[in-house]
Amino acid sequence: MKIFFPIGSFYPAQIGGPDNTMYWQAKALFKRGHEICVATTDDGIGNTLPTDTWLDTDYGRVIYVKTAIHYAPVKLLLASLKPLWRCDIVHLSVMYFPISWLLAPLAILLGKKIVWTPHGELDPDAMIYSKGRKQVVLRLIRLMRKWVVFNSTCDAETGYLRDHFGPDVRVVQLPCFMELPPKLDHIAGNYWLFVGRIHPKKAVERLIEALPLVRTKKRLKIIGDHHNEYGDQLIALATRLGVIDQIDFLGHKRGSDKYQLMADAYCLIMPSHTENFGIVVIEALSQGTPAIASFGTPWQILSDRQAGFWSSNEVGPLAETLNQMADLDEKTYETYRSNAATLVEEFDIEKSIYKWEAVYRQLLDQQVPVGI
Template identity: 30%
Template sequence: MKTAQPIAPSSTSNPPAGATPPMRILQVFPTYKPAYVYGGPIFSVSYLCEQMVRQGHEVELLTTTANGPDELDVETGVPLDVDGVRVYYFRRWTKDHTHFSPALLWHLWKNCRRYDVVHIQSWWNTVVILSVVVCWLRGVRPVLSPRGMLSGFSFSKSHASLKHLFHRHVGRRLLRRTVCHVTSPLELEECKAEGLEAFLLPNLLPLPAEPPPRPPSDGVLRLAFLSRIHPKKNLEGTLQALSLLDFPFELHIAGSGEEAYLEELKTRSRALGLEERVNWVGHLHGTEKFEFLARADVFLLLSHNENFANVVIEALSVGTPVLVSEGVGLSAFVREEGLGWVTDLAPESIAAALSTAFEAPSKREEIRRRGPALIQERFSAEKLVPAYIQAYREHLRHESA
């Protein structure tokens, strides 16, 4: 990230010739770069904002100084240029995932009516929930991206009973005062089940123009996992499935997580006799992430639930086939486009899918040739930013009708 610097009150690039008039867009996101500890959404939200600015729109973003248990060392309460986006950081009063920030909410109260669209990201924290309340009280109906927080898995974990109680009496009413943006058919179904208005557009991601080179095959199936290491990702089930395989393989795990949980997984790996076949890589970022993915024969993401899964697109963008669970938002896309394999979470099913992948080198090579161009076509900024702007404009027309 470029060094954040104070900036003048307003400036955006001129829109391309023939483009629709620029929009004034406010994004509200509890965490923002360089707080990469929070995983994939920071990459996709920041890239969306940056590309909207590049295409001539005025984008401002409100966030907190959250950086895990620590705080970002940034100036607060003033606009900073963060890779071209005007970002306001605000101190939070809490050090946990609630991110309570009265200063952010007060700024939103004073300014939310200045924008054409207010787009709020996530759910289940005080920044987002109270931002929806602020917009409601100020007569603004925001766009809300719940980021998988309305899934059955989310309701079953971490304060489950409190979530159900809040949702039944308060949350559902607040959500109906928004228009939901979802990133996958699975998430769209979740919103429809709640009776919510929603539109579907995928995440926007920075992708390499050309896939990095990959080493020649040596008969060993190289498997890769790259994500935040968290119980949601089902690495326990993945390791169990690997213990059932009868062909040569190696698994490379990239990502960071709580140290106690990492040690638990390493202990399980040793108990299953996988210690020599599992390599713990640590956190990867930028170019090294794509090089890591390109070296794999198959990328694995066998999560209990993922509303989208940025890393699936990143793996396919370098030509690496994927094996995903049915709970991954992109599973239908993978199946329909023939970009890999989809399985349930039973270790026996995962092992069977891996065996199928091992025995299909020609299909893996076909995906490696076809995948990058398909991903560039479907998920380019040139295609998706205008789609987001069109969705915003449809929302505005609906509100003014």
């Protein structure tokens, strides 16, 4: 199959989750012998790769187009025309970046099969920003909906797609898969860990407010760039509650530094108001570290498999969940770590890429894809 991935930013950029998830998907498909093309901007890659030229990589043929204004990707559009003409399937990412809604009608005219992954952009918390502009784009997409198969990562996102595009819209629901990092040696650090963007959506203040209510006074380590207004508010809150000396704001971490902190943590906590997935949970599980994720995330499986807890992110219930986790006896806790390492295998892209192959093949065979 010939599959084309046009996207606003892409690995090695680390601007957002799709930079990695779509890279892992393209790489796994290429490894399976499919013809993969990726067209993207040079945002976030620095001087690591040549721009404006097609590169042969272990994730297909890729071009990083030098782009002065991210939301005016004229050169990227031009670079996308030839791979769009040649491909069997175009897999679009996010809803509002112009390359997606500009290429979609061209793909329809050319008779191409279209898969479109919102990557959380229909989440109500995301919809409150630039609402007018987004509604215009969504109206355009509604006109094309019958030619598109949308990809959601969870029940909530499937619901958002049907709310916006109608109850009969075609949706294939598959979680994010990732290339699992090497499992590092675990040196028990006995601390809670938060990893993510420091943004109000992540509800980090709920976690800080819960700390005084937790009987076991473990440290809280926070990974993420906290040098913003919300980060300042978190520091002020921790100071006011008298727990600032219990918290380490570590800033941005990546690679082995991040994974070692995950490996050594007692538990990862993702208290977000909403998440369409939450790749950091998989990263923690890959290190055998249990996780606590809020009801606003699609991680009930943590409780079902005893690899962590699915919890309310209200302060009182969250504190009680932390107490439950902290009160596990040593044998039970080790069982949770073992269960975490087992569960993460289900999200290994190498073992799960056949699910995407099945979706693409059924599209080409004019069938309704699996998972709808």
